[in-house]
Amino acid sequence: MTGDLAGTLYRTGRAHAAAACLLYAAAVQHASVEDLADPVDHVFNGQNSLSIMHLLGLGMELMLKAAVVMNDAGADETFLRDKIGHDLLKAISEAEKRGFTSTAPYLADIAKLLHDPYRKHWLRYGRPDQFALPGDFDQVVAMLEGMETELGPNLGSPAPPPNAA
Secondary structure (H helix, E strand, C coil), X not given: CHHHHHHXXXXXXXXXXXXXXXXXXXXXXXXXXXXXCCHHHHHHHCCCHHHHHHHHHHHHHXXXXXXXXXXXXXXXXXXXXXXXXXXXXXXXXXXXXXXXCCCCCCHXXXXXXXXXXXXXXXXXXXXXXXXXXXXXXXXXXXXXXXXXXXXXXXXXXXXXCCCCC
C-alpha cells in the first residue's frame, strides 16, 4: 500500500509540475505572438504567473510527500495532510529525516521562494502587492529533472488496475 501511495503522489505531482512547464511555454509563445518586448518577463509578471507557480508548488509538494512515503511506510495520508500540509520546506525536512537526500539543483532555493506564496495561499486568495517567486524557469526545469531522476525509477511506473492479476 505504501508503494501505491508514494507512486500515486509522485505521478500526480509530476503531472502538475509538467502542466506548469506546459503553461509556461504556452504563455511565452503567446507573449511572443503578441510581440511583447520581453515575453519571459511578461510571463513571470503577467496573468499566468500565479497559475504556473501554483501548479509548480502543488507538483513539488506531492513529489516531496512521495519521497517521505517512499522512505517511511508509516507516513500515511493523515500524516502528510496534518503534519506537512502545504509547507514545502517541511516536506523537504520530513523527507530528509527519513533518509531522502536530494541532489536536484535549486530544490531548496525554489522551495524557499515558493514557501509563503504557496503555503499561505497567496497564489489563490488575497496576497501582498508584491512578493518574490522563482524567476528562472531553466532552474525550475533542472530541479524537476533532478527530482524525476531521484524518484522516477522507483515510483514512475503507472499503478496496475485494481483488478489486474
